[in-house]
Amino acid sequence: MNAEGNVPKGDSAHLVGRGNRDGAELFRRWYDGLGAAAAEGRGGAYVFVMGSLGELLRTFDFPIVFPEINSLQTAVRHVAHEYLNEAEDYGYSPDICGYVKADVATQLRGGALPMGRIPKPAIALYTNACNTYIKWAEIWERMYHIPTVAIDVPGSRADGLTPGRGDRDYENDRRYVAAQLREIIPVLERVSGKRFDVDRLRECMAHANTMGRGWKRVLELNQSRPSLFNALTDGTVYLGVCNGLRGAPEGARYFDDLVEEMEWKAAQGIGSLTDEQYRLVFVGVPCYPIFRRFTELFSEHGGTFVHSTYLWFASGGANLGYEYDMDADPLEALAEGLLLGVRDAMDSMFFQTRALEQMIKEFSVDGVVFHPIKSCRTVSTGLADQRRALMARTDIPSLFLESDMMDQRVVSEAQLKNRSDAFFEGLASRRQQESTR
């Protein structure tokens, strides 16, 4: 990547791993920007991954802060326990969402994180995709007396019920979300001190379109055999850019480049593992306290994650590849995109069995790993039932591993290893039986 954020085309040797390298560089620049905003005393727009509306907030020049991403970074960098302990000493319960507690400690430390300092919130904008979002924003409201704005996005009425344009409920839902967006504009103008610029919004929406198209294509390309990237490790880097730079030109360029990298790897037959034996799907939120080791528990057996539900719901439904109609009224188009994206994200958490079945076929999957975690009930509740439902519909082997995304006190590496070793023994004997039939 050069100083303008572009990567010279046609340099094939440079392509492999470019998405990870550029993703890390973009993240560094993003956090540098947040640090500069904090130093200048500018307030940030605090948002969440399911319905961030980055393309709208960018038009008001808000530094955009994703507390979920900040918190998971403390776990990846092995300091989450310090933040969790601080929040628990302050009075938060051990069994609530670990991301909330890491953020509370971050706020108590004046925004200090291992990646740099983040600005205080000037406004918080969130959807109802997770009930924790609502209680979390109330903490900032109490701490900083800032406006917090909830957008109520109607979910699917039932599993598999996905009405489209022309359907009465769908049209009502679309109008309902659009009306809420119109109400937000004056609040954003007041807090930012900037007039709403609809042409800038169009530009940011065009960049979001490129990113969404690229994200969908990258996910589809992992149907290749061998798979091109590990959905748990590499996929989380791509996901971070998909969220953090939504609506930004450098985010759009990144996804054009990523598609180029993946298409080239597919054409050359270059996989993420040198000897791919088992293609797996991951369900839930990753185990960030031992992020690398967790993946090794699978890769040591030739297992790689070709897809995950995390890449759906934690991208706020960007996996749909939905593209805004650039000829329509921008706020109407934005409302429809938000409705469809957040609804899909919620379905990816609550009604995933049907989609998993399809994923198993399309990605030639050998096994499914369910990872319920202590501190995210939104994603983990019901996973045991979802597993049972999947087992009733397919004969795909599955593994149920319990740990956490933040709290190392409930992550037992030895126990995880015992379970994963046994899972691979089962996969190997199944393969042997199939080969002798």
Ligand code: SF4
């Ligand atoms: S409960 Fe789960 S989905 Fe909700 S904020 Fe926490 S980690 Fe995210």
